[in-house]
Amino acid sequence: MNFLATAKTAMNLLATAKTVRELTGKPMSQQLLEAFVSRLGKQRIGISEYFEYGLWDPELSANERAEFIGWRTSAELDRRFNSDYSRVLANDKLISYLLLHSLGFPIPLPLATFSASRRRIANEATLCTRDDVHHFLASTAYPVFAKPISAGYGRGAAGLAGFDGTHVHLLDGTSVEFEKFFAPFEFLPFQGMLFQECAASHPAIRELTGSTAICCIRMICLVTRHETVIHTAFFKVVTGRNMLDNFSHGDYGNLLATIDTEHGVITHAIRRMGPEGAIEQHPDTGKTLIGFRLPNWNEAVAMVREASHHFPGLGIQNWDVALTPTGPVLIELNTESELAVPQAINRRGMMDDRLRHALRILDEERQAATNSALSGWHA
Numbered sequence: 318m319n320f321l322a323t324a325k326t327a328m329n330l331l332a333t334a335k336t337v338r339e340l341t342g343k344p345m346s347q348q349l350l351e352a353f354v355s356r357l358g359k360q361r362i363g364i365s366e367y368f369e370y371g372l373w374d375p376e377l378s379a380n381e382r383a384e385f386i387g388w389r390t391s392a393e394l395d396r397r398f399n400s401d402y403s404r405v406l407a408n409d410k411l412i413s414y415l416l417l418h419s420l421g422f423p424i425p426l427p428l429a430t431f432s433a434s435r436r437r438i439a440n441e442a443t444l445c446t447r448d449d450v451h452h453f454l455a456s457t458a459y460p461v462f463a464k465p466i467s468a469g470y471g472r473g474a475a476g477l478a479g480f481d482g483t484h485v486h487l488l489d490g491t492s493v494e495f496e497k498f499f500a501p502f503e504f505l506p507f508q509g510m511l512f513q514e515c516a517a518s519h520p521a522i523r524e525l526t527g528s529t530a531i532c533c534i535r536m537i538c539l540v541t542r543h544e545t546v547i548h549t550a551f552f553k554v555v556t557g558r559n560m561l562d563n564f565s566h567g568d569y570g571n572l573l574a575t576i577d578t579e580h581g582v583i584t585h586a587i588r589r590m591g592p593e594g595a596i597e598q599h600p601d602t603g604k605t606l607i608g609f610r611l612p613n614w615n616e617a618v619a620m621v622r623e624a625s626h627h628f629p630g631l632g633i634q635n636w637d638v639a640l641t642p643t644g645p646v647l648i649e650l651n652t653e654s655e656l657a658v659p660q661a662i663n664r665r666g667m668m669d670d671r672l673r674h675a676l677r678i679l680d681e682e683r684q685a686a687t688n689s690a691l692s693g694w695h696a
Contacts (some may be wrong), residue, residue, distance in 0.1 A: 320551070333368045336592045341375055348373055355382070360668060362387040366657065369566075371664035380689025391656040395633060398465035398679050399652045407650040408597055410466050410511060413628075414438045421437025422624055423646045425513040425639075428461060429453050431502050432509035436466075441512075447499055453512070454480040454495075460488060460515040465507035469651055473501045476515060476530070488530070488560040516648070519612050519640045527602040530555040532562050533637040533648055534576065534611065536621050537656065539675035542682055545622040546675055549659045549667065551577040552583060552611065556600055556657040564658075566590055571600070574606055575663040583607055583616025590661040617645035624650075632679045 318381035334345045348367075355362035355372060366387050367373065386394075407413055415438050417424050429442035431450055437443050444450050455478075463617050464474035475498075478487035484492040502510050522530060533553050539546040553562035554572035564573050567589030574586035587594040588605045597607050611617075621636045624647060628634065639646045656667050 330364060330368065333591055337368065337373045340592055342371065343373060343375065355385075358383070360386040360666075361389045363389075368592070370657070370660045370666075371592070373592075374664060376663070377388060377536070381666065384668045385660055386657050386666065386668050388655060388657050390668075392653075394656060394676070398632035398676070402629035403628065404652050406628045407631060407634070407652050408467055408469070409508065410464070410649060411436050411438055411509075413650050416512075416627055417624065417647055420624075420627060422620065423644065425462065425516050425646060425648065427511065427513055429512040430466075430509065431511075436509065438511075447502075450499060450502060451495065451601050454485065454597060455482060459514075462513045462515045463508070464513070465501065465504075465509055466511055467506065467508040469653065471561045471563040473507055473510075474502070474561060482568045489558045514649050516639045516646050517641050519642055521612050522640060525599060525602065525604045525606070525609060526555050527599070528555050528559075529555075530560050530562065531639045531648070533639055535654075536618075536636045536638065537654065537659065538621060538625050538634045538636060539672065539679070540625045540628075540634055541675065541678045542639070545625045546671060547578050547618055548671055549623065551576050551662055552576055554586070554599065554606070567594070570600075572596060572606070573658075573662050574609075575659070576611065580619070581611040581618075583611075585663045587662050594661075612640055613645055620645050620647065 334348050337343060337348055338345055351373065352364045352367040355367050356364060362372065362385055368384055372382055372385060391608060405412060406416065411430065414424050414427065418439055427438045427441040429444050431444040433445050434443055435443040442453060444453055453545045459479050461477045463477055465472065477485060478488045479486040484494055485498040486492045501507055516529050518529055522532055526532060532555050535551050535553060536547050537549040539548050552574040553564060555562050555576055556570045556572060559571055561567055562571055563569055564571050572586055572588050574583045576582065577584050583606050586596050588596040598605055617638050617640065621638060625634050628650065631652060633652070635651040637648040637651070639648050660666055
């Protein structure tokens, strides 16, 4: 099985290299050499990343190519600047929502929480048995959004359209038997489940996508003691009947779009990673993506900057924000994000002067804190 997977990956890389040769005229031998050099370089770019992030583009200078990072460097930066003891503030959604709710930030309205210990955010219903969940589904108003208390990348999340007593009907038009739907509720790593009111998408975004599904903005933030830099932002664009905006290398058919962080305007979009992945119109509506101005952009940026300082120990924060008819809503905060992924959207590296400057400050702050702690201990 591993051999077959490896062979399939090799065939895909070969096909991609041929496409690059057709697009640029660059020989496959030169592509292989460049990919090998990138793999051995400081940022540790993998061979597949070389193609996905467009490092083969002849228009990239050597300095621009050096600013790209691979997933290994991304993971290292996350470990380096996000303290392990602080991760629970983001990764446990009940804790992060409790913080945000108490501070008055807008979050999706909690309707019920499933937890053996009856944890909750505010005044929502507390569920702790199978029968509790069954009763809630039979008596609540729809649509409803359900997601694990502790998970990322959309795992276990679903939009619910209704319940007939035996089957849970999903917003994408499919149905699942209740017992199968309930199984993740007892999956210990999820630590329970959260039911939320479905946030409404802003009319301008609904017109762009032709869907009522939420399309989140992802803001990658560098947080020091004195400021928060919105380093990169991209828009997760839903297509078809998808109820989630997950991209997953284009497997779901959704799109990703780079946002000019100063003006909140889409500058580039992709339907998949790698050569010939760019797209300019939404495939369902035909609406132009490039130049689309996101509503309430300045309010969303200000909200994230303010919220970011309430999560100490997290120097690299990844916020998902929904733009609704009533303004921005904080959907969730994540750590362990793939910082390398945004590079595939606009073929520009993350390790630019802004990131290097912020990382130096974060290093200095952590060293100062360590020195202060040691000094206090010895005193």
